[in-house]
Amino acid sequence: MRISELSSPGLRQPRQDPLSQLLSQIEALIAETERLSSECALPENLYAGLNQCLAQLSQLVPFSSSVKLQIWKLSYRLWNACVDLANAIAIKSSSSGSKLGAGVEHVELRQVSADLLSVAGEVYGVPSPSLKSASFYYKTGLMWHGMKKFDLASSCFEKATNLTSKIEIDAMSDCEERKLLLDLNIARSRTAWELSDRNVSITLLNRSKKLLFESAENYRELANQYLIFGKALLSEKESANNEALKLMNEALELCEKGLRVVKKTQETLSLKDLRRETLRFIAAVHLQREEFDSVIKCVRILRGNGGDQHPSLSVLAMKGWLGLGRHGEAEKELRGMVAYFKTVGMAGIETVRSVFLGLMERCSVSASAAVRVVYKVIGDGGGGGGEGSRVRAKLAAELASDKRVVALFAGERAADERTAMHAVLWNCAAAYFRSKEFNTSAEIFEKSMLYIPCGVENRVLRAKGFRVLCLCHLGLSQLDQAQEYIDEAEKLEPNIACAFLKFKIYLQKTDHSSAITQMQAMMACTDFTTEFLSLSAHEAVACHALSVAVASLSNLLNFYTTGKPMPITEVVVLRTLITILIQDPGSEQEVLKFMKITQARIADLGPTHFFGKGEVGRRERSWIATTAWNSGTWAGLKKNYELCAEFFRFASEFYGVVVDEEAEGNIVMVCKSTILTVSAMIASEKQKNVSLLDTELKQAIELLDRAGKMMSSISTGNILADCQDNTFDANLYFIHTFNAYELYGRLGDSGSQLLVIKNFASSKACNPKHLLQIGLAASQGPKFNPEVATFTLNASLSGLLASPTPDYQNIALIIRRLITVASVYNGDADDDSVYGLYKQAYRITVGLKEGEYPAEEGKWLATTAWNRAAVPARLRKIDAGKKWMNMGLELARNVPGMETYKATMEDHVAAFEKKLNEVGKKEGSSMAVD
Secondary structure, three states: OOHHHOOOHHHOOOOOOHHHHHHHHHHHHHHHHHOOOOOOOOOHHHHHHHHHHHHHHHOOOOOOHHHHHHHHHHHHHHHHHHHHHHHHHHHHHHHHOOOOOOOHHHHHHHHHHHHHHHHHOOOOOOOOHHHHHHHHHHHHHHHHHHOOOHHHHHHHHHHHHHHHOOOOOOOOOOHHHHHHHHHHHHHHHHHHHHOOOHHHHHHHHHHHHHHOOOOHHHHHHHHHHHHHHHHHHHHHOHHHHHHHHHHHHHHHHHHHHHHHHOOOHHHHHHHHHHHHHHHHHHHHHHHHOOOHHHHHHHHHHHHHHHOOOOOHHHHHHHHHHHHHOOHHHHHHHHHHHHHHHHHHOHHHHHHHHHHHHHHHHHOOOOHHHHHHHHHHHHOOOOOOOOHHHHHHHHHHHHHHHOHHHHHOOOOHHHHHHHHHHHHHHHHHHHHHHHOOOHHHHHHHHHHHHHHOOOOHHHHHHHHHHHHHHHHHHHHOOOHHHHHHHHHHHHHHOOOHHHHHHHHHHHHHOOOHHHHHHHHHHHOOOOOOOOHHHHHHHHHHHHOOOHHHHHHHHHHHHHHHHOOOOOOOOHHHHHHHHHHHHOOOOOOHHHHHHHHHHHHHHHHHHOHHHHHOOHHHHHHHHHHHHHHHHHHHHHHHHOOOHHHHHHHHHHHHHHHOOOOOOOOOOOHHHHHHHHHHHHHHHHHHHHHHOOOOOHHHHHHHHHHHHHHHHHHHHOOOOOOOOOHHHOHHHHHHHHHHHHHHHHHHHHOOOHHHHHHHHHHHHOOOOOOHHHHHHHHHHHOOHHHOOHHHHHHHHHHHHHHHHOOOOOOHHHHHHHHHHHHHHHHHHHHHHHHHHHHHHHHHHHHHHOOOOOOOOOHHHHHHHHHHHHHOOHHHHHOOOHHHHHHHHHHHHHHHHOOOOOHHHHHHHHHHHHHHHHHHHHHHHHHHHHHHHO
């Protein structure tokens, strides 16, 4: 029956006595605990409040049965709240990958829960209340032990023990209850051990034997605790061997007893594993005590009936036989030790080495036997097999480098064995080198050098060893050691391999000047080939030593004119050079230099031979041309227009190269590059404030003429079709036109200027804004050309007015500029054309909403038209004056903000007409008198 299932009708009525208030306060604090989540920290006053209530509650004992039951319910509510909170924290920890756990404050709440049960005491209706209360203390004690709060854990275990002390063990029928008492004893024993109370700890374990029943897990748990204590004593001091052995024998006895008691085979497996482990440790203790007979006895028991095959048994048996002086049996065990190497790790290397060397001292071991042992230790493959493989390799290196082993190979008689040992070690080291395990590889290569005699006939082999050691230390970035080894190799056998390794060392030391010097020295080696220059460039790029890579490839480039077979094609070298250089800001002139070389080599070899045939050649041509284009674009953005012009000039040439039976190059890009070349030349001229030379001017005009011919020959599907949807190409045609207009203007060829403008205006690339820009340039300054200005401005005006949404700002600008051009170019001789412009402006402004036509421009039109009436009026050109005054007045009526001006104008017109009438009457009267 659960506590929550018990009814307590007497508690349903509210009570006002102090006990009820105290219980209500405890319940409120527990309810607050139940509302907590894993995201919230426990309130600081929660434990303090519960603990204070608990202290007050303990002063009010004894309690009635109903109150006891209420306290039990509150205790279980608090415990369950702690469990829920701990579970939520565990779930959050697993999802986030962090290592969160219940803190001290959570365990303190569980302690309060256990104390509540203890204060309440036994309650009617709850079976085994003492055991339930003891289980709370036991679980809380385990948590304190896990936090290394051993004093608090011990206190909990002692309280639990007091609660269960009056229970008769024989009267217990429930296995779970007996298991609780066993676990409590073992836990209390562990805590006592941590508190250095060893006697109490062992006593508690001995008491636990009475609590065992037919369960393999119980026997295994108690035996394992004996073994743990025994191993702990072994690790502390050798003088504790007797005590450790005694504890391990207790563990062994429990395993044996458990195997006799437990009947189910499946349940005995864990006991058998523990028994084997215990016997191995007992054998190790006997070995420390030099009780070799006992060691062998333990090994035989373990191996009996196809039993334990643990690799450590070979070591134990070997040392046991050596201790007994039975070398034959020890040598047999040596063969079985190879399996041990796979599992013992680094900790066992020294032990195994000392055993082998001890055997060598006691037995007659030959050089060939040493080779076989080292070969077996290394195992098949000799490298790249994980941690166990590395352990075996290091052990082999240790054995091979021992002075006593090396001494076996002295003299000419052992020459074959010496060669064999060198081969075994070399092959093992090479395998690790291929796996990029350079530490292990270097160690074994170094040991292999012990088996190379120092005579002249072996200098090549020794030089090879030094070179490979240099490579290992290069892989480990141990550059000084690598330098030492390659210097030794070069003394023995100077060759291109040594020179190249020195080059690699300088690269990794970031000593680029020395690396370049070393690269140049490589070419003087007798066994030099051009592949090493290509390899040097590759290494330099990998080390981000761009200057070294450029130097290597530049030297490689010089060999292409010699006619020698080369490792890669010339275009690849140039492409790589340019690729490297464009990564380095400030190297634009170098890029330009190699593009000039590329241009020259294309001319010398022919495009197909230089770039290659088919798609490969076209791809190489496209790359070099695109790079020239991109470099020109970049230089233009940086406002380096002189460099920009050079790059675009190369781009136009490279795009025009015909490769492998092509009909033509990329004519569209040739055209674009040519136009941008001229634009950059003009921009450079303005930037430097220096006029183009006559030759440069003629060259620019020739380039534009050539571009113009290309544009006329290009299909409308390429550059000129649908220019409204291709802004860049339309702008490019405009740039061509504008540049041509300017250059023809410098030659004074106004006819060509007008022709090129009219051709542009008739093309699909033209739009009103382009024409406006040309018109503005032609209507002022040194580019003044009234014919072009009038033509382009009128054409632009027509285009803007034809738009569904006219741009009245630009329309007003065009009208003012047309009036200005007509006034300056024609003067008063063409008064009607100027008046026509004003009339056109008036018609445009009629019907517009306020603000559509720029107010300032409207005021300018009205006032200038009015002012034009002044001169004719003075000259008594009545009709002309009246015409301009009316025009000014009409315009003023369409312009917002001119109301005051308009009234004044109307008054002036009325006065002018009145005066005209008066003058007319007088003139008429005079005529009558006459």
